[in-house]
Amino acid sequence: MDFDLSELAYIASVWALPVLLAITLHEAAHGFIAWSYGDDTAYKLGRVTMNPLKHIHPIGTILLPLALIVLKAPFLFGYAKPVPVATHRLRKPRRDMVYVAAAGPMANLILATISALLYNLVPLLPDAAALWLAQTLRISIIVNLVLAVLNLLPLPPLDGGRIAVGILPISLAVPLARLERYGIFILLGAFFLLPYLGRELGLDIRVFDWLIRAPVNWMLPFFSGLAGLPEAMRL
Template sequence: MNVSLYGISVWVLPVLIAITFHEAAHGFVARRLGDDTAWKLGRVTFNPLKHIDPFGTIILPGVLLLAQSPFLFGYAKPVPVNFRNLRHPRLDMVWVALAGPVINIILATAAALAFHAMPFVPAGAAQWTFDNLKNAFLINIVLAIFNMMPIPPLDGGRVAVGLLPRPLAYPLSRLEPYGMLILIGLLILLPMIGAQLGQNLDVISTILRTLTGYVIQALLFITGNT
């Protein structure tokens, strides 16, 4: 029980900070670029309760964890953005979408820099502090990489819709209502089917893990942790 409680204590804070800053960043940039929808709804805030989605943030990751899924993921309550209110809708949509992953990379960098302050942490709190920083570093990188997958409604999908020529952007944008089903199929169902067939079909997870590894090594190098 103590191990379980300790595990929760070093994961909850990094997760809440990562998703809260991610969603608030979308709303903040949208407001700066002309859309105050999220601001009026109180979503440009660092209050995590405003961003937690009961299913996506709590139930889905819990079910996947219990089912020993090959890939664990979840999502927060998306910040509402009316792209038609943006001054330059297609281009500004890209900046709004990028805001979330960018703030996660900034948070991961801050956590990596904070490793250098560990000698000043009291001995009794050193392990707990280190585990929180380590998890914050990893969670923010994974969240940034995962969200940059080019599938709407993920941030990478909206970036692709904003940058691609209209003949390609339009059909991609129409996938948005089915984006979560596509993700579940690619990240969970396909690997499970592959396991039954004796084939490794866990291609997307492998790509994500590889990209995450590169970013981890790059940030550790940049922050002097290698």
């Protein structure tokens, strides 16, 4: 198969910038809030930065998404290198960790909002630039909403899991926290293994659609309105 390198470069440009910004701001937000609440671990390691090279995970950010593209998966999945947080250095560890965890999804929601507002500038640009900006901002809105919703799932090591550990009673928080080492495998099993088993059994098990696609599509009309779009975007 022949590839048009200019076309591939264009596709990469409209995807790479939104994804790198989404990952960078998400992780930098964790580090910044931890730093502001007394833990300078991430700051000393240079993780309170918008430099994407500091946050890229070779498997989660590069190899896993590439593998899903090659396998023609119905959706992309990936993750960045986690920002280290020394919980005991936080002023009020249990409470402050909730803020640190919530900072990542909040950064993605803010970036989605900014992307939607910037979309209103598209008609002011020349055709070629307008097309590129429109595609890039649409991808940015969707990528950031997907990251926000995914990370708010109440399963450690996702941010939602850490938020849940911080606000639940100790009797529930402790067993939930113990799931952290298995969380990524539970997530991958739910998104990939369960749908496969469901197809083998003649069942329609679409965990990604239920947990991610549905909430994102519920929010997209609001962001489409901010962008001035006549019809709501869909994931």
